[in-house]
Amino acid sequence: MKRRAFLQSAAAAMLPLTAPGLAYGAEARLLKFIPQADLAILDPIWTTAYVTRNHGFLVFDTLFGIDGQFRPQLQMLESAGAESDGLLWRLRLRDGLKFHDGTPVLARDCVASIRRWGARDAFGQALLAATDELTASDDRSIVFRLKRPFPLLPDALGKASSNLPAMMPERLAKTDPFTAITDMIGSGPYRFKADERVPGSLVVYERFADYRPRDSGTPDWIAGPKIAHFDRIEWHVVPDSATASAALQSGEVDWWEQPTFDLLPLLKGAPEVTIEQIDPTGFPSMARFNQLWPPFDNPAIRRALLGCVSETDEMTAVAGTDSHLWRADLGFFPPASPMASTAGTAILQGPRDYDKVKRDLAAAGYKGERVVAMIATDFPVLNAMGVVGADMLKRAGMNVDVLATDWGTVVQRRAKKDSPEKGGWSVFFTSFSGLDQFTPASYVALRGNGQNAWFGWPTAPKLEELRDQWFAAPDLAAQKKICEQIQLQAFVDVPFLPLGLYYQPTAHRKNVTDLLKGLPIFWNVRKG
Amino acid sequence: MRAYLLRRILATIPVMAVVALFVFSLLYIAPGDPAAVIAGDQASPEQIAHIRASLGLDRPFLMRFGDWLWHILHGDLGTSIFTNLPVAHMIAQRIQPTLSLMVFTLALSLIIAIPMGVIAAWQQGKWPDRLIMVFAVLGFSTPVFVIGYVLAFVFALELKLLPVQGFTPIEQGFLPFLRSLILPAFTLGGIYIALIARITRAAMLDVLSQDYIRTARAKGLGQGAVLFVHALKNAAVPIVTVVGLGVALLIGGAVVTESVFAIPGLGRLTVDAILRRDYPVIQGVVLLFSFVYVLVNLAVDLLYTVFDPRIRY
Numbered sequence: 001m002k003r004r005a006f007l008q009s010a011a012a013a014m015l016p017l018t019a020p021g022l023a024y025g026a027e028a029r030l031l032k033f034i035p036q037a038d039l040a041i042l043d044p045i046w047t048t049a050y051v052t053r054n055h056g057f058l059v060f061d062t063l064f065g066i067d068g069q070f071r072p073q074l075q076m077l078e079s080a081g082a083e084s085d086g087l088l089w090r091l092r093l094r095d096g097l098k099f100h101d102g103t104p105v106l107a108r109d110c111v112a113s114i115r116r117w118g119a120r121d122a123f124g125q126a127l128l129a130a131t132d133e134l135t136a137s138d139d140r141s142i143v144f145r146l147k148r149p150f151p152l153l154p155d156a157l158g159k160a161s162s163n164l165p166a167m168m169p170e171r172l173a174k175t176d177p178f179t180a181i182t183d184m185i186g187s188g189p190y191r192f193k194a195d196e197r198v199p200g201s202l203v204v205y206e207r208f209a210d211y212r213p214r215d216s217g218t219p220d221w222i223a224g225p226k227i228a229h230f231d232r233i234e235w236h237v238v239p240d241s242a243t244a245s246a247a248l249q250s251g252e253v254d255w256w257e258q259p260t261f262d263l264l265p266l267l268k269g270a271p272e273v274t275i276e277q278i279d280p281t282g283f284p285s286m287a288r289f290n291q292l293w294p295p296f297d298n299p300a301i302r303r304a305l306l307g308c309v310s311e312t313d314e315m316t317a318v319a320g321t322d323s324h325l326w327r328a329d330l331g332f333f334p335p336a337s338p339m340a341s342t343a344g345t346a347i348l349q350g351p352r353d354y355d356k357v358k359r360d361l362a363a364a365g366y367k368g369e370r371v372v373a374m375i376a377t378d379f380p381v382l383n384a385m386g387v388v389g390a391d392m393l394k395r396a397g398m399n400v401d402v403l404a405t406d407w408g409t410v411v412q413r414r415a416k417k418d419s420p421e422k423g424g425w426s427v428f429f430t431s432f433s434g435l436d437q438f439t440p441a442s443y444v445a446l447r448g449n450g451q452n453a454w455f456g457w458p459t460a461p462k463l464e465e466l467r468d469q470w471f472a473a474p475d476l477a478a479q480k481k482i483c484e485q486i487q488l489q490a491f492v493d494v495p496f497l498p499l500g501l502y503y504q505p506t507a508h509r510k511n512v513t514d515l516l517k518g519l520p521i522f523w524n525v526r527k528g
Numbered sequence: 529m530r531a532y533l534l535r536r537i538l539a540t541i542p543v544m545a546v547v548a549l550f551v552f553s554l555l556y557i558a559p560g561d562p563a564a565v566i567a568g569d570q571a572s573p574e575q576i577a578h579i580r581a582s583l584g585l586d587r588p589f590l591m592r593f594g595d596w597l598w599h600i601l602h603g604d605l606g607t608s609i610f611t612n613l614p615v616a617h618m619i620a621q622r623i624q625p626t627l628s629l630m631v632f633t634l635a636l637s638l639i640i641a642i643p644m645g646v647i648a649a650w651q652q653g654k655w656p657d658r659l660i661m662v663f664a665v666l667g668f669s670t671p672v673f674v675i676g677y678v679l680a681f682v683f684a685l686e687l688k689l690l691p692v693q694g695f696t697p698i699e700q701g702f703l704p705f706l707r708s709l710i711l712p713a714f715t716l717g718g719i720y721i722a723l724i725a726r727i728t729r730a731a732m733l734d735v736l737s738q739d740y741i742r743t744a745r746a747k748g749l750g751q752g753a754v755l756f757v758h759a760l761k762n763a764a765v766p767i768v769t770v771v772g773l774g775v776a777l778l779i780g781g782a783v784v785t786e787s788v789f790a791i792p793g794l795g796r797l798t799v800d801a802i803l804r805r806d807y808p809v810i811q812g813v814v815l816l817f818s819f820v821y822v823l824v825n826l827a828v829d830l831l832y833t834v835f836d837p838r839i840r841y
Contacts, residue, residue, distance in 0.1 A: 047571075454570070
């Protein structure tokens with residue numbers, strides 16, 4: 001073969017290598033999505049991980065679903081009502097609901113599911129604590145007999161935050177709540193394709209043909225008809241943010257759930273990409289104290305530190321200088337919550353006076369005790385928050401020992417109740433979904449139940465008492481009033497320092513439309 | 529030879545035992561708690577303790593190690609704490625991408641690096657030699673992820689010739705499979721090409737100064753025959769040694785490359801398992817990597833006899 005002929009043949013042979021991918025005929029029925037993290041755990045009752053919650057909404061359905069006004073609406077239910085002064089609730093399932101294995105959804109499945117969820121979820125625990133008897137009176141009727149009125153029953157069963165009150169077949173729901181289920185049989189709009197799952201890389205869902213959406217209402221958050229427009233949804237786990245950004249720009253994926261803040265300017269300039277903010281509740285951030293050991297066992301010291309908090313500095317470090325992406329007026333409830341108020345927040349506003357904070361700390365009895373500040377460096381948001389937060393404590397004159405490590409180590413060490421000298425800790429930095437802090441029901445960081453409380457173990461009887469009152473409050477106005485008192489009490493007890501709230505945008509191709517507000521959920525969305 | 533082979537294979541058993549003990553002990557003393565990661569950010573300490581107990585993570589070291597070893601001896605690598613899937617199944621799911629990437633990178637590196645080294649030695653001190661050495665230095669000194677990003681930017685985002693990320697299994701077609709490997713292989717191969725090219729050059733320079741090369745030239749052999757038939761074969765032993773040792777570089781590099789290109793291979797499986805403290809997976813993958821490395825070294829030792837008949841076992 002002559003050299004020129006060889007080169008021509010070689011070039012021709014290489015052409016298919018560089019040709020674009022295969023035909024995209026079925027592209028409109030396929031959605032490729034990059035989730036915030038790998039879906040390591042499938043059971044939405046077993047973990048509070050948000051990625052598992054999002055997966056849960058695809059596979060499982062819920063009895064109620066909250067709407068954009070955060071009001072619970074009927075979802076799997078045809079009707080729900082309270083009788084006997086709120087001591088008896090009757091819930092009736094819609095007709096024709098089926099699980100992915102083809103069996104009908106029965107009331108006894110839901111009863112078992114509620115019991116399993118109620119063993120793990122804080123809101124569920126409160127509901128079951130108020131419940132005398134939970135039964136299935138027939139195939140479609142669920143009956144709650146209560147010890148005391150629990151007007152928030154629909155809110156509890158329709159909560160959109162973790163743990164998800166997912167309805168599953170009785171045989172699965174009878175699994176010990178502390179043992180994870182892996183058999184993903186739900187009654188949601190998509191079925192989980194276990195045979196195609198590659199942990200750490202790929203999760204596949206296909207449309208559940210027998211799913212019956214509600215025949216009335218408007219899709220809004222988790223409420224209304226769940227219309228599935230895709231035959232197949234693929235979750236591609238892309239751990240590197242630069243690669244995820246490039247994959248979205250090149251059209252290899254359609255939707256990236258959580259683009260990192262540093263890449264937003266780049267994505268804003270990409271012609272085929274849209275940046276959207278679907279979650280109006282944001283991510284409230286905090287510095288959480290260990291109240292078992294000095295110096296943060298002293299409430300006066302915790303209160304003194306309120307004077308050095310700069311939410312603006314924190315949020316600028318986390319999300320940049322575009323103030324549309326954050327709020328620096330956070331109290332103890334996210335601004336989107338009806339429970340939010342300005343009660344007591346003045347102390348967090350205005351110029352910061354570190355000399356005064358130093359004086360206040362000394363007056364409160366701070367004697368230079370070592371403060372072990374844990375910072376998770378593998379999450380950019382938590383790293384930025386921790387670095388600024390630790391600096392804030394240092395500028396206030398505290399003897400800070402920064403422990404920069406990975407999140408895996410932080411979650412292990414924060415569970416230790418030993419003193420900081422013996423491998424314990426003093427403070428760590430984290431953020432929650434705003435939904436988790438929307439009301440006292442699921443707000444673990446505002447609990448004050450001592451050794452049983454969330455990490456940091458605050459003992460705050462007044463906060464606990466107000467929480468109990470909130471559950472029994474008859475209406476929204478009464479709930480709001482109690483939450484004002486909770487916030488004022490939180491400024492006294494200071495279970496954590498509020499560090500501001502950031503809004504996590506999502507990024508998708510321009511041809512992906514009709515995303516619902518709230519969570520990354522996959523009904524109603526379509527692709528042109 | 530057979531006796532030697534048998535001896536070497538038997539010798540892998542104590543090596544693997546030491547690796548097993550070392551890995552298990554290291555993970556035991558390393559900070560981290562899979563139960564806390566599983567439970568999620570809002571779980572209470574009580575819930576975490578429940579999960580820890582249900583996973584058997586609260587048992588003493590010797591019990592856990594003994595249990596794990598017993599299963600290993602029965603061919604069971606255990607079950608992932610997070611996915612509840614057998615570790616062997618997870619490894620089997622991930623082995624094709626990693627193996628493909630490593631074999632492709634190895635082939636690509638040898639095809640590029642050996643001629644580079646030969647040419648550099650042949651043209652010692654001239655511009656081709658200097659140019660090749662500049663490439664070699666760049667290959668050594670540029671981090672894998674930088675090469676990866678630059679290649680992805682140029683060839684995927686700008687020129688749109690190749691995919692940014694992902695892996696296409698060979699069952700879905702050879703050409704898509706090849707397309708998904710080109711950028712990762714060049715990324716991973718950078719340092720490997722540099723290493724082999726430099727060693728080839730050094731080994732060739734040594735051989736080219738030998739008397740028999742002068743004799744080969746004196747009897748009128750062409751430059752190609754002298755370089756590739758007479759010189760290269762005699763320079764092969766140090767090259768093969770470095771190729772074998774470099775497999776460790778490939779394994780380490782695969783971890784980064786698979787993350788940059790979102791390839792679902794063993795490297796990413798390892799990183800994910802370490803971040804989550806999924807102990808059975810970490811132990812299984814490290815054991816596998818150690819075993820592969822031991823086998824590669826054995827293969828290198830055997831290859832010596834092919835290239836140098838004076839070597840006998």
